Amino acid sequence: MPKAAGDAPEDPRIFRRGIGVLWLALRTEWRMSLLAVAGATVFGAVAVLTSNVIGYLTDHVILPAFRADETTAAAMWLVFALVMGTGLLKAVGLGARRYFAGLVQFRMQARYRRAVARKYLQLPLSWHHRHPTGQLLSNANADVEASWAPLAPLPMAIGSAFMLVFAAVAMLVTDTVVALVGFVVFPLLAVVNVMFQRLVSPVATRAQALRAQVSEVAHESFDGALVVKSLGREDTETERFTVAAHRLRDAQIQVGRLRGLFDPLMETLPNLGILAVLLVGAWRLSTGAIEAGELVQIAYLFTLLAMPIRSFGWLLGDLPRTVVGWNRVQAVLRSDGVMDYGTGTLDGSGGVRLSASGVSFSYADSHREDDPADSADPADPGAAAVADAGSGRDLADRDDSAELRRNVVLRDIGFDLEPGRTVALVGPTGSGKSTLTTLLMRLVDPETGTVRYDGTDLRELGHAAIANAAALVPQGTFVFEDTVRDNVALGADIGDDQVWAALRLARADSFIAALPDALDTRLGERGTTLSGGQRQRLALARAIVRRPRLLILDDATSAVDPQVEAQILAGLRETDLAATVVVVAYRRATIELADEVLYLENGVISDRGTHLELLARSPGYERLVTAYEKAAEERAARGDRLPGDDLDPADDTGIDDTIQEARR
C-alpha cells in the first residue's frame, strides 16, 4: 500500500516530506522504533493466526462434538490453550507496540522542544523583537506536537504492511484474476490519498498558523493585563481574541470537512474491493476456474486487509499536519542570524579599554512573518509550504529593503575610553542611548563599524569572554521566577557572602533581608512582587556580583530614590572594582560623578567633554541637564501664579475648547 501510494503521481512536497519526517524519527529512535514495529508485527501475525485457530477449532473440535453429541475435557483444554495463547501473544505485541511507539513520540517531542528552546536562546535579540512570544510558545508546543503526532499509528501501519504483503501474496497464489480485480482498490486509495493531501495541506497550514496566532493574542493580552484592566478594555480584548479563536475554528472546521470525508472513504474502499472480489469470484466460480473454498479464502483475506488500510488512513490523515508542524519548527531551527562568537579571550585586569569606531545601527520595522493570510494562498499551497520550510523565512533579514522601512538609530559613533574611566551617556529620550549600550555588550551587532574591548573586536571574542568582562544593567529589568539567590547568581558559582556583598552595594540588602525567606524567597514572573526600584537594585546586584571590568548602566537607577542612587554610586566608586563604567543618566548628580560625558543627539555623538565643558558650549545639553532647575526657578519667579500660565500663548488658545471637544 505505501508502495502503491508512493508510485502514484504524488505531490512530493507533502507526501514525501511527511514520510521523510517520520523516517527521521524512526532513524533517530531506531531501537525503540524497532521494538514498536516488532510488537506491531507480532500483533498482526497473531491476528491472522487467530482466524486460522478459530477455523481449526471449528473443524476439529466444534463440528465433531456436534456430530458425536459429546466432547472431551482434553478438547476443551485445547480450545482454552489455543485461544488464550493467541490472546496473550496479541496482548504482548499490542502492549509493546503502543508503549514503544509512545516512547518514540515523547522522546522526539522532548528532543525538538529542547532544540527549539535552545535556538531561541541563540537567536539574536533582533529576531526576538520580530517574533511574538505567543507564536514562539506555539512553535515549541503545538507545532512540535503536530510534527510527531503520526508516530503513534506509524508502527501499526508498518506492522500491518507485513500483513498486507502476506495477504496479497496469498491472494495472488490462490487466484490471480480475482486478486487483481481486488487490487483495483489500491490505485483508488492512492488517488483518494493524493487528493486529500493536496486539498488539506493549505488548510492545515493555515490552521496551524492561526493556532499560533491565538497563542500570540493571548500572550500579549495577558502580558499587558495591567493596561487592559486600568483602561477597562477587557471587552475589546476579548473581542480581539474571539476573532482569532473563530478564525482558527473556521480553519479547523474546513480541515474537519476534508478529514471527515477522507476517513470514511478509506474505510469504504476496501469493502468495495470485497464486493468486486465476490462478484468476479462468483463468475469465475461459475465458469469453474476456481473452487468455492478458494474464493472464500480470498474474500476472507480481503476482509483482513481492511484493518491495515485503515491504519494507513489514520497515518496519511495526520501527515499534512505533520508537514505543517515540521515546517514551522524548521523555520525556527533554520533561522539565520545566530550570533557567531569568536574564540578570543581577554586577559587584562582592571577596567576595559572600550572603543567604538564608525558604529551605525538601524532597526528593521517589526515584520509579521506568520500572517496566515500569507500562507493561505490557494493558488500554490505547496510553494507556500516550501517557502515556509526553507531558510528564506527570515524575510526581514534579507528581503528587499524597499519593503522594509528602517529606522536609523545610530550613525557613525566613535570613541575611545581610557580604562577605569566613568563615562556618562546623556541625550534626549529616543536619541539612541539604550541601543548603544546593547551594541557595547554585543547583544546586537552594529551594521557598520566595530566595538572593541582592549583593542579586540567584540566579534572575535568568545561569548563567555564578553560576559565575564562586561555587565549590562538594562533599563527594563527582568526577574526570573526563581529565588533571589539564583536571580543574582544566575547559576554561576557564587557564594552567599558574595551575593550579600553585591546586594549591599546595590542597596538591596535591607529589603531582601526583610523577605520571608531572604535569599531563598522565590520571586514571581517579571518580579511583580518587588517594586520597580527594588527590581532595578536586584538587577544591579546581578551585574556587580560578577565583578565586571566594564559596567554599563542603562538608566538603571531611574526608579531608585535619589538618595539611594547617590549611595549606590558612591559605593561603586569606593570598591576595588576599578571598572570602566558607562552610565546612561539624566540626573545631574549622576552625571557629575562621571569623568566625562558623551552627549548623544539624534543618533550621533554631538559633543564630548566634561560636564562643565558641555554645559558651557552645548545648548541642547545645557537645556536637558538644567531642566529641573529652570523649572524650579520659573516657579519661584511666578510666585503664586497658577501653574501652566506660562505656556506658550499659541498653545494656550482654545485648549480648553479642544479638551471639551475631545471629551465629546
Place this chain on the structure above:
Amino acid sequence: MTAPAPARDTAKVRRTSEDAAPALHRTDDSAITTIKRGFALSPEFAKGLWLTLLLAVAATGGKIVVPMAVQQIIDNGITTGGRPDMGFIGSAVALCAVLLAVTTLCSFLMNVRLYRATESGLATLRRKAFRHVHDLSVLTQNSERKGALVSRVTADVDQISTFMQWGGLLLIVAGGQLALSTVLMAVYSWQLTIVVWLCFIPLLFGVRWLQKLLSRAYLKVRENTGDMLGAIGETVMGAAVIRAHATEERTARRIDTTVLATRAAQVKAQRLSIAVSPVSEVVAALATAAVIIIGVLLGVAGEITPGRLVAFLFLVTLFIGPMMMATEIFNEAQNAIAGWRRVLSVLDTVPDIADPGEAGRDLPRGPVSVRFDGVGYAYPGGPPVLSGISEEIAPGSNVAVVGETGSGKTTFVKLLTRLMDPTEGRVLLDGVDLREVAFSSLRTRVVMVPQEGFLFDSSLGDNIRFARPEASDPELWQAVTELGLGDWLNGLAHGLDTPVGQRGESLSAGERQLVALVRAYVADPDLLVLDEATSAVDPATEVRIQRALDHLTRGRTSVTIAHRLSTAEAADEVLVFDDGRVAQRGTHAALVAVPGVYADLHSSWVRSSA
C-alpha cells in the same frame, strides 16, 4: 539527558504559591461533573447532537450490516454447492454497494457536524476562559507565569478537541455497535450473550478504577506542559538578560528540566493508559474461549446448532472490537477531562476584585473627590504595607505622592484605582465605596499610567487609540501636541504609524512611557493616576510634560507618584509616605520648611539634580 532533580524546588513553589498569592483555583470535580460542566460551558457541543447521533447510528449500522451481508453471500450464494446463484449474488452485491454509499455519506455528514460542533464549542470555551483571566485581579494573574496562563486557553483546550473529535465520535459509534451486536448475539443465543458480558464486566470495573489514576497522571501532564511553556516564555521575555550575562547554558538546563518532566509525565500517563488494551485482548480471548467451550457443551446438550454457534463466534468479534475501542476512549477521555479541569480551574477562580456589574453604581462625570477611610493593606501572608491611612483629596486638586522605595506609594495608588481592595477600611470616590462602583464607570473615570508602559505590537497610533478606539488621527495628534510632545512625534520617521514592536520594544523605555501617557490622556479620565509614569523620560521632556499636565489636569483630580521631586514642587499638595503611613501632608513650600521626611528627600533631590 539526565534531569537535575527538581524535587526540592518544586516542593518550594507549591508551598509559596499556596500561602502567598491568591493563586488559581484547583478544580477537582468528578469526571462526569467535569464533562457535564464542559458541555454546559460550550452549548455548541450538545446543539443538534441528536441528528449527529442518528447519523452515527446509521453509519454504525452500515459497519455491521456490510460484513454480515458478505457472510450471507458466501453462505447462501457460493458455498451452497453446485453453481453459484449469480442472480442472488448480483443483487446482494448491488444492495451492499448502495448500503456502503449510504453509510459513507452518513459518516461524512456525522464527521462534519461533529467537527463543527466541537470547534465551535472549543472556541466558546477559549473565549470564556480568556475573558475570565482578564476578570481576575492583578495579584491572581501574577500568581502564574504568562506562558502557563496562555496554555490554559491554548494547549489545554486543544487537548479536549482530540477527544471530542476522535474519541467522542468513536465512542458513539462503539456504543451503537455494542448495543446492536448484543441484540444480534441475544437472538442467536441468550446464554452465550450472558457469558460474553460476564467476561467483560470485570474489565469495565477495572477500567473505572484505572480512570482515577489516569486522571491524576494526565493532570500532571497538563501541569508540566504549563510549567514548560512558562519556562520557555521566560527565555523569550528575558532574552536580553540571558544574553547579557551569558547564562544560555543554565537557562537551557532549566528548560530541559521542564521538558523532561513533561516527557516523564507523558510516559507515566501512557503506561497507565496502554495497560488497558493488552488486558482487554486477554479478556477477549477469554470470552472467545468461553463461548466455544460453553457453546460446545450447550450444543452437546442440544441447546444450540453448530451453524448458530459459528455465527455467534463471528458476532463476538463484532462485539469485541467496539468494546476494546470504548475502554480506550475512556482513557482518552481522561486526557480531555484533564484539559477541561485546567480550564475550569480558571473559570472557578472567583475574582477577588469583583465588578459589582449591574448592581454597581456609576460615578457622575466631573472632578473626583477621594477619601481613604482607615485603610490598611497587607499582601496575602505578608506584613501590612499600609496601615491607618485616612486622607481626603479634594476634587480637582493635584496631589503628589512621595516617599522612599517600599514606603507604600504604589500600594496606595493600586488601592485608589481598585487594582486591589484594602484589607481594612475603605476607599471612597465621590463618597461611594470603590467596591460598589461598576467597572464600566470606574475604568472610564479613573485611569492609571503604570511605570512600565506596556504597548501592544501594532502602530504607535493604535496603541494610543487603545484607550479610545473611535479617536481619529487628527485627534491623536492634537492630544500629543497638547502634551507638548509634537516635536518628538514629528521626529519619528513614520509618526503615528511607527510600529512599536513586541511589547513596544522597538521604542525606548522613555518613548514607551510617553505613549502610555498620551494613551491615558486620550482616555480623558476624571481622576488621573501616574505611577512614576515619566521616570525614563529625559528631564527637559519631563518638565515640558509636567507643565502641559498642570494645565490640562485643571478640572480633573490627579495623583502622581514621583521620585523626581520637581513634580512635588509643582503639585497643589504633597502626601509623604513613610513606612506604610502618611507621615506628612501639605504644600511643598510648607513641608520643605520644616524638618522631616520630606525635607530630607528634597535636600537629597536638590543635591542630585543641581
